Amino acid sequence: MTQAGTAEVPKVTLYSYFRSSCAWRVRLGLLLKGMSRIPYEYKAINILKGEQFTDEFTKLNPLQLVPVLEIDDVKLVDSIAILQYLEERFPDKRPLLPKDLVQRAHIHQVVFLIASNIQPLQNTQILPVIEAKLGKEERLKWAQYSIAKGFSALERILEKTAGKYCFGDMVTLADVVLSPQLANAIRFQLDMAPYPTIRQVGQALNELPEVKASAPANQPDAPNL
Amino acid sequence: MTQAGTAEVPKVTLYSYFRSSCAWRVRLGLLLKGMSRIPYEYKAINILKGEQFTDEFTKLNPLQLVPVLEIDDVKLVDSIAILQYLEERFPDKRPLLPKDLVQRAHIHQVVFLIASNIQPLQNTQILPVIEAKLGKEERLKWAQYSIAKGFSALERILEKTAGKYCFGDMVTLADVVLSPQLANAIRFQLDMAPYPTIRQVGQALNELPEVKASAPANQPDAPNL
Incomplete structure (x- = not known):
């Protein structure tokens, strides 16, 4: 079970497209949560060229959308689900939600x-x-x-x-x-x-x-x- | 500050339209979280007649959508925000999310x-x-x-x-x-x-x-x- 506040530095890979607003949400969330010091790996998926429709990417995300985030051995899709996970896993790194x-x-x-x-x-x-x-x-x-x-x-x-x-x-x-x-x-x-x-x-x-x-x-x- | 697990029985009013799938999400969430024993007040907003566009309702929800939930003196809109609030406020009443x-x-x-x-x-x-x-x-x-x-x-x-x-x-x-x-x-x-x-x-x-x-x-x- 992944616990909140796990201390070790995770390995992070983001599948992104520069212009995708949903990928931007996650890029911004990662930086705000302090990931700027953990250089995450950036994998570009060119949406206009249809790279999201390959078999390989469809296995990553059946919805064929960026972003996809790999964090250690965990794979997550959907920008809001990813942001909520980051908030729950790293609650003390610049909280993006108040406690109330x-x-x-x-x-x-x-x-x-x-x-x-x-x-x-x-x-x-x-x-x-x-x-x-x-x-x-x-x-x-x-x-x-x-x-x-x-x-x-x-x-x-x-x-x-x-x-x-x-x-x-x-x-x-x-x-x-x-x-x-x-x-x-x-x-x-x-x-x-x-x-x-x-x-x-x-x-x-x-x-x-x-x-x-x-x-x-x-x-x-x-x-x- | 509203704390999780507040014990007293809240007064609950739901603005709903019978056919709205978003209102249904909240009706179902309320029942699963044990609100069946707390008879909540049901206020019907007829979407087909445009009752969501009145000034009175627009004050409740500028997006002019059902559902709106009033729980004691708190007013909440958006079905997913409401479900997350109910989960956080009543975490022990039939949890709808695991801890992992x-x-x-x-x-x-x-x-x-x-x-x-x-x-x-x-x-x-x-x-x-x-x-x-x-x-x-x-x-x-x-x-x-x-x-x-x-x-x-x-x-x-x-x-x-x-x-x-x-x-x-x-x-x-x-x-x-x-x-x-x-x-x-x-x-x-x-x-x-x-x-x-x-x-x-x-x-x-x-x-x-x-x-x-x-x-x-x-x-x-x-x-x-």
Whole structure:
């Protein structure tokens, strides 16, 4: 049985694609949990070339998605399941959740608002389907609509909870999930004017060295532009 | 601060819609966690009539979705955040997660496979959009395709982990989320032949009194047919 707080330094391998927002969540979580001093191995899976569909990768993750994390002999898929595992296994390394149960639930709400209500509607699985059925212009509109709908609700929540970050001045799992989603919003040219709180939190997050180091442009498989 | 294992009996109100699979997750979770002896108050929100869009309800949940749970003076939205809160607050009342961290992560993977990769693509927010853009026949095809894609991956996972339920013979959060998703699959007339393990687990789950009591047909707002 793996116990919380196991002391030895684990061997970590991350299967990632530089632009995947779900892989970014895990890259950011690893850095925030202090893994920057444990150089993890980075294995690039090129989603646009379909490398996630090989038999070898499908054995790793039947859902054919990045990220996959190997930590010692444990293999984990799904970004949120991975983040929760890291939090439970290394609770003392920069906690990303407070101890109060209600505060934890409020943070989880924001995590799932993004992970279940925004991201799945504008990811690399769904957008090609939308484009094939409705055309290229509808693809962008669809992505913008999906993010705007979720951000409207998120803005109303964060108005009440935000300090420097989503919940006061502590970096939490909500911020880990928000940062990549914000980058998607900007990539899809969403008008951010209606979301001043989200913008402000996003600016603070962008100044964190862990956010910079985990950003798509700074990954080994990012193209040299 | 709310502590785990608080002894007093809480006052519980659930805002629900009988057919909502996310509300069903919480109804089932409440019953499994022993709330059957604490008669919770059921407030019906008719999604088809748009009762989730009123100002009063939007104050409760800016995302304009059921379920919302009030437990004493705490208000929680998002089915998975609610289930995690109940698990953390009442850890000794029929645990729905084991103590081993890796096993917990594997269960979370199945929870999020359904909650982030299947349900959002076939829920009452997205299907009307698909129907408006592509027609009624595409609506059914879309729902079937979304569930089938997720179930193919889920079948490969459960082949290795299932006993009577998703993970051995313990009822876990994975089962709490699977049960309503299976009912959706049947409602959308999905051919279940390719998923023998999912079917078998589903049959075992359907025999649980808590699954029966939380099913849509047995809710106060279900129509008399």
